[in-house]
Amino acid sequence: MPTRPAGAAIPFTGRLTRRFPRDPWPLAAGAVALVVATPILIVLSSLATPTLDVWAHLWQTQLLELIWNTVALIVGVGAGVAVLGTGLAWLTTMYRFPGRAIFEWLLILPLAVPAYVIGFVFRGLFDYAGPVQTGLRRTVGPAIWFPDIASYGGVVLVMTLVLYPYVYLLARTAFLEQSEATLEAARALGASRTALFWRTALPLARPSIAAGLSLAVMEALADFGTVAIYGYNTLTVAIYRVWFGLFNREAATELASLLLLFTGAVYAAERAWRGRARFYQTERKARPPAPRPLTGWKAWTASGVAGVVVGGAFLLPVGQLVVWSVAALGGSDFDDRYPEFVLNTLAVGGITALLAVGAAVVVAYGLRLSRSRMVAACGRIATLGYALPGSVIAVGVLVPLAFLDRVCNAVLRTVWGAEVGLLVTGSMAGLVFAYLVRFLAISVQTVEASLVKVTPSMDMAGRSLGSSPGGVLRRIHLPLIRGGLCSAAILVFIDVIKEMPATLLLRPFGYETLAVRIWQLTSESFWEAAALPALTIVAAGMLPVLILARSSARARQGADGEQGMKGSRDQGRGDKVP
């Protein structure tokens, strides 16, 4: 190669010309989406081919009650988490009050507690035979009235306390990302602090709140453990009962498809509410809003509200779990297989989290690159799994896996004349696949929300500087959304170890996780015995939540001033030089 004069342009190594290229990213996104969507499509297809006599029977028995209960549940929980999550986020970002710094991350902790754990602890505590009512009857008298915990109100209370952190976290991030300048501008225009919230901060945070709210509501739709423990009949409970009690697969699948309609409605609502809003932050480090001090009774009220939430959603149930666990550990019937449950749980959680983040990056980036409605539709379908109860996904997963096994065996038979039996059905692969179907939504939404904040001109700058779309992803997006990727992995991990019904149905024979164990014990009202596995899930869930809390504290710190930025930058350096 002849030497090039110093001023010569860099040669372009790409092909000279090509026909309109088929971009691989949207295709890959579509492929991932399609694979993940298969079980969902199988359930959907049963909606298209309704079995009329099954529906007639359902209608005569309990269909209306089930639908009414499900609607009431998501409305109640949705309102609860929206108010609690947004309110607490506003309080902790905009005001200074005693204990704020601690409450800021304590309020994330309920994320570590599955709804069914708080559920069974509350039931154990506040039931007629529980310590609270027994104590009241003894001190006040036997006629004392106490609300029935196993009721609609009880279910909504428990789920709100568990699910509000989704809204809290996303709203908090959104409030912190709003620049002080925007808020100052609004104040200069005469907006009071209340008006500021309603007219500036809330509309700006709307996409984030909508995302958090839809996560929480879908989790409520999918919940099985809590409603089962409280005897509150929703669609998920009915599916489980019809499947296991009556072995009626058709009815279970029909009910599942009905639940899918609910999911569709929630999705449509979120997209509509988020609207076409896209809020790009050009300057990455805008000055964040400075918290104003509260004084006197206002300050103590703020601390009190935060304290009651943290106490009810975390300290009280966890404290009770500790008491029960200590009692169980001292007792004679300590479970020897306990370490095995822990390891099993960590393994499936870790593997699924990694795969889910990888798949989410492919899907989210494909969606970003493509304007095609097909790809967008694929992405939406692939993330519907979050609202599907684990038991339904299990059904949807079993069908293609059984087919795969049949194909494998047929091939092996013709090649070697031998069969291997069931390869994927009832294997770890099947279980992880079901988890992926169920939890891809979390990772995709989190990754997408981070990607949205990177302005499209970054992509164009990278491309015009010679990077392929893959290069832009690797060299620009991934470093920029590292925090989002971590959050996604943590959220998936937590949800996998909490997941109960899918694990119950798809686990390899004899493979018991902590959630499986809890179900086995609580379904027979052994609240105390279930405490240790439950406490372990809470503890395992704590670690990632602590990391999350730290990184979200750093977001505040980093935005606060030079020092924080230096810290995160040095860390960035360290990552690059191994």
Next chain:
Amino acid sequence: MSLLSIAHLTKHYTPTDLPALDDFSLDAEPGEIIALLGPSGSGKTTALRLIAGFEKPDAGVVVISGRRMADERVFVPPEERGVGMVFQEYALFPHLTVEENIAFGLRTLHPGPRAQRVHGMLETVGLTPFARRYPHELSGGQQQRVALARALAPRPAVLLLDEPFSNLDADLMVQMHQEVYTILRDLGTTALFVTHDQEEAFMIADRVGILNQGRLEQLGRPEEIYHRPATRFVARFVGKADFLPGRVTEEGITTEIGTLPNTPQFPGGAQVEVMVRPDHIELIPDPTGSAMILARQFRGPDNLVVVQLPSGATIHSYQPSALTLGPGDRGKVVARPAHVVAFLATKPWL
């Protein structure tokens, strides 16, 4: 041979809407700086995106350095076009230092020459002491210079700049106009930049293209654009312009403010509209004059005066800063255009 050659480029974003860019053609010579000027929505950014390869044209051809980048069969992706781009919001990579930003497009170079190139670019834009800073630690002007250095580092055949100065405050903007102009000239860069600011376009560009509703209305030297606008739109959009009805007679074009030579050679008897710019209108104070001052706007170096003619038509005139006349005063109006620009009247004047 021209370095950048665009022919009949057309783009619809939605099939039913009017085209965002309609039959756009342009040739740029090596080292030439061209500005695309137009109101928002006129298609100037679409033109840049088509040239850079971020959009596929519906029709037309893009040729850069003799290589066909886009036509009905070929579409070269942006990373293979060798086109540099500077964005309105700079789009610096926040996780990379200044030198890492500049080195981003130099992956195909060996480390030695790469460091040399980065060093050279830093020197060119005067940011050597800031090499290890992060973008958020720089001022707006410095960020812009980094964006420029980053885009120029791979020695692109063409540099595209999308409203590059609109994020700067006024003082800095003037300074950056000068700096960017000097850098581009020194490096002999062929550049195409988009702006809605005509002063900016006139100051920096060799030629200016005026876009309106996706169509290139005129392409020419700034002086041509200003003094000989090809269309009514160009006349109105570039500088201030009033139009007065006129009739073509044997003496020339007769208007309310005098008869002007019929240099455009309209046929006799034709009804035309004559363009008059405020700097071509002289106002002689005269209490018996037929024109009356309606308003006066003091602008520092001069006054902008609104004058009402006997017919009721109003025209604008620049007057010296020390003008003592005010609203209600009368005077005589004389037109002294550098060039006579007129268009055939679209409708009969009432």
